[in-house]
Amino acid sequence: MKTRLGAAVGAVVALALLLSGCGAASSDAKVTLTMWAWDPNIDKVVALWNAAHPTIQVKVSNPAGGDQLVSKMITAHQAKNGPDIGKVEYQSLPALVAGGVVRDITDDTKTTVKDFDDATLKATRFDGKVYGIPQDSAPLMLFYRTDVFQKYGLAVPTTWDQYAQEARTLHQKAPSVQMTNFDAQDPGWFTGLVQQAGANWWRLSGTTWHVDINDALSNKVAAYWQGLVQDGLVAKNPSFSPQWNKQMNDGSLATWVSGAWAPAQLGGIAPSTKGKWTVAPLPSWTAGDTSTGIWGGSAMTVTTDSQHPAQAAQFISWLNTDPTAVTAQIKQINIYPAATSGRSLDVLKSPPAFFPNQANYYDLVKQAAPGAHAFTMWGPNVTVTFSSYTDAFGKALQFGTPFSAALDTVQSATVSDLKKKGFTVA
Incomplete structure (x- = not known):
């Protein structure tokens, strides 16, 4: 991708590398690396490394998750006391690259990157330089309650038109049960849906940004979901709220459109539903299309504050590539590996613990992963875009105003902020 993004941070990264000695410490000198990550049980995976590498020890801490961790990384970088390693969601990486928070690790990962396909690696590569190692892939899938579908005679939908029809059937038979919820609080869910439809919110031509958040494809997705909301077929409350957790647990929500990481969350969300969920491919806009989107997914980065970047x-x-490490992550964290070789590990022949009745769980995810569409790139001000989404769509749900107007608001807020930050916007 030809972009000024990498060039803009080149001087910052080069200076940081010079000051840190570019990892020139003696290979037999003991170093301790600090890592910020929010995965539960990641310490158990790191313990495997520490046991085998006495001269390079890794200390894990969990100061925050997601966007909050990104904010802490930026603050720590400004104080010049950031961690050596930081877990970063893909959409947040461009801002950290532009801000000089994470470093170019191309030279230290020339062999590593061969274990990833281009579609996965593009999320961490800018101007041909690598700024992170992908950890997991999160294709959107359809999770449905087998018991609810059987009780009300619902068919597993393969298209969005059929999904809406099954939602109407469910509403007629059981008005207190809804097909799913529309989440105005988590933009990653909605961006995954518009990615499936083929939308591309950010592009860069030379040094000029193109922002297309309110394009025709995004409006098609928004109109579809507004129709379901207006007809009372889907709930309005946000995911991961106490009310939503209760609905997921008691069967008053029949499906969940989520990333492949969902089994890791369902045990805490709906503990009494183990064995009641089944995964299926995401419904398509056109029959037979295998496209899906992504929701989430992260990379591990090395910061410009690290004194030991090579280690x-x-x-x-x-x-993210060693079979033992990736196997441990699948067992402990329930990731779906980003590394191509990781998708053929023996551990994936057994389903996640929360899905004991679906032996082909990972086979279906593996089939869906190649069709996962992502934006060509994420913009450098995703936090502003996401904040505007939450505000605009929250108000649209509350007041019944058009989702198309909410998209216009997000578009305007994103463009205004880019210009304010000094970027050229078409």
Whole structure:
């Protein structure tokens, strides 16, 4: 991707590398690396590394998750006391690259990157330089309650038209049960849906940004879901709220459109539903189309504050490509590996613990992963875009105003902020 993004941070990264000695510490000198990550049980995976690498020890802490961790990384970088390694969701990486928070690790990962396909690696590569090692892939899938579908005679939908029809059938038979919810609080869910439809919110031509958040494809997705909301077929409350957790647990929500990581969350969300969920491909806009979107997914990065970048790059390469490490992550964290080789590990022959009745769980995810569409790139001000989404769609749900107007608001807020930050916008 030809972009000024990488060039803009080149001087910052080069200076940081010079100051840190570019990892020139003696290979037999003991170093301790700090890693910020929010995965539960990641410490158990890191313990495997520490046991085998006495001269390179990794200390894990969990100061925050998602966007909050990104904010802490930026603050720590400004104080010049950031961690060596940081877990970063893909959409947040461009802003950290532009801000000089994470470093170019191309030279230390030339062998590592061969274990990833281009579609996966593009989320961490800018101007041909690598700024992170992908950890997991999160294709959108359809999770449905087998018991609810059987009780009300619902068919597993393969298209969005059929999904809406099954939602109407469910509403007629059981008015207190809804097909799913529309989440105005988590933009990652909605961006995954518009990615499936083929939308591309950000592009860069030379040094000029193109922002297309309110394009025709995004409006098609928004109009579809507004129709379901207006007809009372889907709930309005946000995911991961106490009310939503209760609905997921008691069967008053029949499906969940989520990333492949859902089994890791369902045990805490709906503990009494183990064995009652089944995964299926995401419904398509056109019959037979295997496209899907992504929701989430992260990379491990090395910061420009690290005094041991070579060792840090060595560790994150091991974490995300070594068969033992990836197997441990699947067992402990329930990730679906980003590494191509990781998708054929023996551990994936058994379903996640929360899906004991679906032996082909990972087979279906593996089939869906190649069709996962992502934006060509994420913009450098995703936090502003996401904040505007939450506000605009929250108000649209509350007051019944058009979702198309909410998209216009998000578009305007994103463009205004880019210009304010000094970017050129078409």
